[in-house]
Amino acid sequence: MVPDWDKSMQANRFASLRSFFAISDEQAMWRVQTQADEAAFAQLVRRWEGPIQRLCTRMTGDAHRAEDLTQETFARVFAKRKDYQPNGKFSTWLWRIALNLCCDEWRRRQRRQELPLDDTGGEAAASVLDRLAAREPAPDESLEGQERGALVRGALMQLSETHRAVLVLRHYENLKFREIAGVLEVPEGTVKSRMAEALAKMSRLLKPMLADGPPRNLNIQNQPKENLTL
């Protein structure tokens, strides 16, 4: 799969020149696998660094850690290049590696209690949202937008890994449900039902704060707690 930014690159005036050198992801990975072709690997890194970093950021909620995870992902791709099945899509394999690393990271952080627990941690969820919402209302639009974004991120981090993975891949990375099923190795129906559950949980979490356009002074401390728990 070619990411969106790459599609836009192809539309520019250098498209013909660039396409002269372009090879598919699968061809590049085949070269990496059979010849340890560094140029082909560098090309894969350039194509996929952005999407993988976005995925890691959405999955962990930490942009700095996401950079490390992105590097780890590509290091693992190179180390495990012999395991790649040439009849499969490279992107599916890559997403899976990145997701596994994100989940490992998430569990490590949970063990170290750096993060609140997921669905079961209702009070923890509320405290994160309280903390995010306890700020003073911002007078200008951009700050308000940032605060809304922070609220959404906080709510997303309260979802379970399985729900968050489905939601991030479908909503933010725009993968089809069929492709997500391939990445997660579960039936497509399971992916869709998880998506419905994830959206319902996000709605329950965010409704009290974001229902009426701009955040209502972003003050949720007087809201009933059951609205904040999953």
Add this chain to the structure above:
Amino acid sequence: MNHPNPETWMSYLYDELKSHERAGLQAHLQTCPDCAAKLAEWQAAQKNLDAWRLPRAAQRTRVAFAAPVFKWAAAAAILLCAGFWEGRQASAAARVEIRQQLRQELAQQFHAELERTASATLAASAEQTRALLANYAAAFETKRIADNTAIVSALDKLGAQRFADYLSLKKDVDTVAVNAAAGFRSTEQQLVQLADSTPAGPPPAHPQ
């Protein structure tokens, strides 16, 4: 009324249905307030998700990737202009030759740039991997030395304990031997005394 399941609504929400399936669901929405409410809830969540925007990290990659392209494109434009001007002066055959040379040079330069970028990326990765391996090796060596020290210490302690046990046992055996020898001597003296103090009488009568 048969309600479509949530899985179907997800396909509707993310526009993964065929047109006739979509039309069927839209017709259902007109008559089913329950499904309409559920869909509105999902749509609200969907809309809220868009509030979390990332700083476009991908752009950095794109710019980094695009920069050499622009650089070489600028070089190519200059070369092409020079070539065009030169070509105007030259014959048709010379123009073809120049064009081919330019094409080859551009291709070589582009390849060289691609290889340079790839090598830089891999060199950085290799450097990081080497550093990680060095850290791991150092940690492993430290742990191994600590383990060896602990094992040697434990063995020394065990040996000392066994030697102390041996000495204690030997002392006990010696004590028993000395006590036994003294007992034998005492018994022997008592037997001698008993023999000396017995009076000499007539020999005992034997029955006929």
